[in-house]
Amino acid sequence: MKLTLGVVLTVLVAIVAFAWFNIQSQSRSLLAEVERHASQLSEAVKADTESDMLRNDRERIHESIRRIGQQDSIDRIRILNKSGEIIYSSEESDIGRMVDKDAEACYRCHSEGAPLEHLVSEDRTRVFQPQPDSARLLGIINPIYNAPSCWSAACHAHPEDQTVLGVLDVTIPLTDVDRNIRRSQMAAVILAVSVIAVLSLIVGLMVRWWIDRPVQELVTATRNVAGGNLAYRLEVKRDDELGALASSFNNMTDKLAQARMQLFQSDKLASLGRLAAGVAHEINNPLTAVLTYSSYLLKRSQGKPETQKDLQVIVNETIRCREIVKNLLDFARQTVPKKRKADVNEIIGRAAKVIENQLALGRVKLAMELDPALPNVTVDANQIQQVFINLMVNASDAIGEGEGTIKVSSKTIRVSPAGVLQIKNAVCRKRHELVDRKFEVEGKPAVTMRFRQKEQTGLIHLDPIYGSQQHQLDGMPPIDQGVELQCPECSTSLMAEGESCPRCGAPIYAFEVPLKGLVQGCLKPGCGWHRWEQVDSKWNDEFVEVRVEDDGCGIPKTQIPHLFEPFATTKGPKGTGLGLAVTWGIIDNHNGTITVESEVGVGTTFIVRIPVES
């Protein structure tokens, strides 16, 4: 709305300014025309009356002036003598009247002390309104200078030393001119109003279609997210800034959902910790009474095997309770991990040893696929061992009574620096610069190439942010195997010969970043595969990834979101519901991540990632 208003106001100001200048110049030229006409008239009168003047034939002069003054286009004609007396006039009543020096007809010359004797043409004219409600008039003064013929005339009316003998004053009504100006003003106003009406309609519609709707959708989405619905997604239908905004909004919501999940989980673990501590304290006192009384009775019941057997049950079960409470306390404590450099493979090996016996009973095979070149990570080895034990025990439980395999594999993975690193220089094989400052993608100079596919050629601009996919491939047909990308300067091929995208199989391009190695990428929209070996390998975000896979019963989709919550057991009475919550807490404490992939009836894979510090 504001935008529409702003546009309309700007246009309004522009039109008003334009109309104003237009009318100004129009009225100026009309006035000039009238002025010229008046001046000519004045000269004509002067010439017409000159001979009569010289003959001093006042009656004829009078007659001439009256006759000329009768014309419609003339208001009146007056001749004043030097002392300001109206000698002749087209209005009979004027004759003989004295005109004041300050009157509109006189002040041009008489405004500054000594009267001026010569006036330039534009100073001789004046526009005035005798009464506020009457039409405007244009007056022109024509001074009558002394000439030899005047003082040598027979009448000897004028002495020789007089310069100006009197003035001829002609006034012309501006009624027509004013009417014309008013008409132009009206036309300008009508034009302005109609242009504004049409323009606001068009701008309003455009704003509504291109801005209002998507913004409204964004507002709805924002409200949804604010209301806690982090699963809300915007449909990204467009390629423009608002489309980018929508997709980055979706991205933000994803991140937010993850963060909330983490926070929720940490918070839940923390409150569970406090609860466990409270419960432990409360429960241990009554347990003390039960355990001491029962064990005391057990001691004293020697010789009564029946009683002793029963008491032994009570003692044993109470001791079991004690262990459960102790575990709960251990869980609640979750102290800061005591981290040291450790070999994850070794930890996996120890964990495997611990559960080996359990596995043998269940006929479960344990297959290891450990990467011997795994870098050491800084972890609390005990806690991480606990994690692997938990995961392997879970895997074994998932396999159940039958036969099955647990596969534990470790490897190093690197999370690419996608979306962060900007390619500032890129060259073809002949060292021609490909980063063209003339073209920008997202405000950064793009990597520009020429494409050639089936006789079609054109320029494309690749997003210079490594891993980002905001390429401008306008005008490029859908990719096929025959596509060729070239250096715009020397037409050297920029295709990676004989290689294809490992993700989608499409042809890939390759260019060199001076001193930083080869960058390869797939152009296919939606694929987004990228490789920049030298950067990928140096990048800090390196993780040790351990996958614990089983071919057991799998986890239903509905249970996966609650898997890491305390007391959410899938094992029924067999589980405490704390194993995965503890596991999650430990991995979280190590700034790692744990995720799960599962399919019912096929198996489950837990993926643990622990960061390798540089």
Place this chain on the structure above:
Amino acid sequence: MSTLRDILVVEDEPMVTQAVVLVCGGEGMTVTAVESASEALRCLHDQRFRLVLCDIMMQGLDGFQFLEQLASNGIQVPVVMMTGYSTVENAVRSLSAGAVDYLPKPFTADELLTVVHRALRSSALLEAADSASLEREGSMPFVPCPDHYLRLGCVSWALMEDEGTARIGVSDLFLKAAEGIEALELAEPGEDLLQGIPCAVATSPDGSRHGIMCPMSGKILEINEDVKVRPSLVEKDPYFKGWLYRILPSDPQSNLQWLSL
């Protein structure tokens, strides 16, 4: 000052008090029970006790404040700390604050009696040692820790070695109070020990089992094989040949605050 009684139980949970009265009373010990630390302080003012069993988490003064009050009032009595919130920190803090022993709840009658007997004997031994040093004659009833040995209460010791490793063992007072050891259960090399958690269990001739609280956290590098074969070596030479483990300390800095020279 009237007659000497055996045990003062400071505990705000009546069931626990009753259990202690039942078990210790059954052994012929005289037991007095109070519900708060301030009551216990008044009681100790009027009456002498051989041992105090004190809960850590109590209304008003807690167990640690009670220990401080005892020290500032100059009341000398051995204290065993009990708690239902048995964390490692509570254990080491109790011992370093001057408690002779630590008993996590819930406990069996045997565990209670083992700790009570051991504490009573160690307080008797300490008393005997005091009088022996006063008389400047007669032999010490136990061998105190040598200089430079870091002690966790009166239970165990750790000796820092030049290579950054540490040797750990049991104090003679603990062994004497346990009345000797017949068998010794040790951990395995490579295992991680945690300060305040028992790192070995000694069985005395009467069959009672004594957990030896570990003085320092770390990974076991080596076990004293001689001691494994001949547990009596620990009794004979607890500070030198009778060491238990050589460890690589994992967190010596924070462990040190609970240890005394």
